[in-house]
Amino acid sequence: MELLSPAGTLEKLRVAVDYGADAVYLGVKKLSLRERAGNFTIEELEEGINYARKKGVKVYVTLNAFLKNKDLEEFKTAIKEITPLKPDAFIVSDIGGLSIAAENSNIPIHISTQANVTNYEAVKVYKSLGASRIVLARELSIEEIREIKEKLPEMEIEVFVHGALCMAYSGRCLLSNYLSHRDSNKGACSQSCRWKYYVMEEKREGELYQIEEDSHGTYIFNSKDLCALPLLDKLYDAGVDSVKIEGRVKSSYYVAVTTAIYRQAINLIKEGKREKFKEKIGEFVKELEKVSHRPYTTGFLTEEKELQHFETSSYIRNYRFLGIYKDGIWQIRNKIKTGAKVELFFKEGFSKKTEIVTISKDESKIEEAHPNFKVQIEFKNKITIPELTILRERVT
Incomplete structure (x- = not known):
């Protein structure tokens, strides 16, 4: 099971590599759904790939923005510019982008979680189109993931295990576009779901009602953060090939701690030390609570129901x-x-x-x-x- 860490900048790439990642994912200046991540120029990308390669770490380039007609030539140009650097994969979400990448490059193609792949028939289709890996939608349970892998054992399956969750279906949201004119599907999400909200009854204009009992309003759309570390052994048994940490816009500190802790946990599982892994879960999670985070949840991987955090949208910073x-x-x-x-x-x-x-x-x-x-x-x-x-x- 591969540990895949975020690399929003060259420094974060170095940190992820040195703290134990098997692979890193990063974006270029456009088309990568994280406008504020810093992202890489072609020159920086070459430097980053060379640094990672010397240490046996793979580099996946994210080009997972949803493409309009005007974006297609730019996408094709990016594919052609990056291919000679020989990254280990392109991550795409747009089916047109998949076609362009397959026609203009021999680099493996991974399908982004933005594509909302939730069943094995969809995986079959992407496989037929040339994809080698699927980053499954975050809305699946471990049993659903297991079934997909059993149906298509030859396809690599990647699953998010840590970081921010979106209130919309794997990120397909227009709240930000509507409320702040920032396109969440082009990397500029303003996280409008984490703002404070009141309800107004239409016949009582000006009278605001709290959606929940909190006197400061409610954060009804505000998701907790994902932390699936306690479930790593179950994901391993389900056949997951890669576990992914969200956070290209997070700090080098966040990258260091999350990568190092997940590395330790995965090593114990791979070495067959299941009991020791279980004994150390509390210690591992305690360390993960030392990075900036919202209250943790295991998300849709289990039957946990409390996925929203109503009190505040602020991070916990201990x-x-x-x-x-x-x-x-x-x-x-x-x-x-x-x-x-x-x-x-x-x-x-x-x-x-x-x-x-x-x-x-x-x-x-x-x-x-x-x-x-x-x-x-x-x-x-x-x-x-x-x-x-x-x-x-x-x-x-």
């Missing part, structure tokens, strides 16, 4: 991402001070508590460092810091 150790220096993301109690998170998936003794910038000691500063940090206990180590602190 820890603050302070910086990343990159190219021999700390790159600061949030303000830090000398004397601060902090934690270091390492590639192996464990953390170590320590304290900041000194901060130096341009060989001069400073009391605090701000975002985008590049500094050297001396920690209590003289800890050796490997490349891409994460620095964080608990939020009280």
Whole structure:
């Protein structure tokens, strides 16, 4: 079972690769459904593919926007430009895009979750059109996934296991288009489903009624976040070939922690250590709760009914991402001070508590460092810091 992690930027690609991903998925500047992810130029894509390949990690290029007539030539151009770089797959959702990719490239084609594949007959059709993998719709149960794999064992099956869920059917939503003129199917979703809503009865204009009992309104469309780590063994037994972490617009810290923890869990399952996996589920989930997230759910994979979070659309942030150790220096993301109690998170998936003794910038000691500063940090206990180590602190 492959672990597939998000790579919104070159830095996040490096983090995903070094923290244990078997493969990463990323987007180019257009056509990839994540307008705010940073995304890759052709030059950056080549650099990223080379970095991943040296470490035996696959790279899948996402081109899964829904295409209109005016997009077709641009899509074809993108396929032709990227093909010589030899990514391991293109991820597409549009059937016209699938046809263009198949005609203009020999790169394997994966069908995006945006295509809403929910049954084995649909999988058969995509197979006949040249697809080698299906990213199944998030709305399927484990038993439904198992049946699809049993019917078509030769097709690779990919399933989302962690990250944000959409209130619409696998992302097919027009709320954002209607309310903020930002096209969710072209990567510009404003997440209108997570806004606060009231109901107004048409004969009592101006009188607003809460949909739920919360005096601050309700977040009736606001989904919890997916966390299927406790179900990894069942997904493995169902024949799932790849498990996917959502989050190309999330931080390098998020990518590091989710990748490292899912890597540990998958390794235990692959090694046949089922009991140890079950014993450590609580510990794993506790670590996953240290990244920015909404309350977790196992989504449609089980019969859990509480998929919406009515109280607020805000993230739970128990820890603050302070910086990343990159190219021999700390790159600061949030303000830090000398004397601060902090934690270091390492590639192996464990953390170590320590304290900041000194901060130096341009060989001069400073009391605090701000975002985008590049500094050297001396920690209590003289800890050796490997490349891409994460620095964080608990939020009280």
